Amino acid sequence: MRRSKLILCMILIFGFSTGCAHYLENAALKNIKPESGYRYKNISPGDNSDSLFVILTFSGGGTRAAAFSYGVLEKLRDTTIIWEGKEKRLLDEVDVISSVSGGSFTAAYYALRGDKVFTEFEGRFLNENIERALMTQLFYPANWFRLASPHYSRIDIAARYYDEHVFDHATFDDLGRKKPFILINATDMTLGSRFEFTQDQFDLLCSDMSGYPVARAVAASSAFPGLLSPVSLVNHAGKCGYREPGWVGNALRDRDIARARFARASQVRSYRDGKERPYIHLLDGGIADNIGLREPMYSLWSTDCPWSLLRMINLKKVHKVAIIVVNAKNETASAIDKKESPPGLLETLNVVANAPMDNYSFETIDLLQKGLDQWARDDAARKSCEKAIRQSCPQAALPGAAPHEVKFYPVVIGLDAIPDEKERRDLKNLPTSFSLPRKDTDRLRAAAGKLLDEAEGFRRLRSDLK
């Protein structure tokens, strides 16, 4: 009798303690310290030059995206270049990786473990049945009690699993100050806009990101709506002496002439009111940008971005820019058009969730190409004008020295470019999940390398770096 009471008592204590479970809170920051924290300007270049600036963007798409992006890392590892007289691997020139959802696992693992990704990642993530492992977590009694708490949810179980089994409890402090700089993208549920896990973003919340687990950032980036709950952050704004960047006040005057800039400034201000927004809830980065390209484009077109590539170009630090977009978008065959009856709720929700993301990704890639074309046209117009002036009026000159010339290498690889029809159909039909058979992850890796090899922009880059 006494023994059974003791057991009951222990169960109750265990239940209450886990039932009071709370998600891991992000730490408050006492004072803003620009010289510390995970931000681009604190990253040491090491042997990586700024003059050749390589950006990778890894899309969402579960394990399919993780394997496809991993194949790109393998290809870059095996690609030798000569830059500024030194022979090196192209992989060692990657400056920034901007990732979303499934792609964030590859990006974060590489940023943490460097070349060890090539011996560890397959066993720890790519060929693991993560989906089953997460489901198994739901059968642990400790997790039932935890889930009973209103402050603990499915995403916390997922983040805990990633933290223990994939990322070895690594925090942003463990990423160190080496390149590549990774941008793990999530989506702010209220604004519907990008939220990057960088100290510059956390400064807005007066929060110190250095002790924050990388696994939680990756979990936020891949918190697919409905399937997983959002990751929540505490907004400590107003307690750290944060000073707004100079561009924000100016941009707020620009509602009529620069709407995107105005919108960004308004978003920055929205975080500053810790009373109005005491908590920030984050979902899958794919909702705001499923290919991770928007932030690099912001860096390329604006001096407002904390790691503005445009600033580096104006200062003549960068001469060549390669942007490699790795898009693992799938296209599962649908039978809805073969049926007379209207599609059901699940089929409809699938379209509602994916079609806007896919359309937006298409537009984003188009926008990048159009922007680069316009850049080239502007440079060409100035050159032809200078030539005409030299011929007709040699003593005249155009105002100012010409802007610094940069060569761009945009590369977009996607499953729809696979030349072999069967291979293309098979790989495009792979579902978005955290479990794929090894033969499929192997095929995705091989396809990524081959597609990169055959991409016109990549060929041009390699030829210019011989």
Added chain:
Amino acid sequence: MEYVKVCYPDLKKVLVDGEVSGWTNEIMRLEEGTHTFCVDCPRSKPKSRTVKVSGTDEIEPKEVRFAKK
């Protein structure tokens, strides 16, 4: 993309909205909108200029002038 030339007697770095973003007397690329320029502060006159930059091109950049004190 917008184009701005910050005119100043010496070669100096130009601060745009508080960040070093280019060089004097060379055309720099900027996003459309309102920007605050500062050169060689506090030895320049004026100390800073806030200008709306829109509708420029590489051939006719917006000129923002500073003099030495």
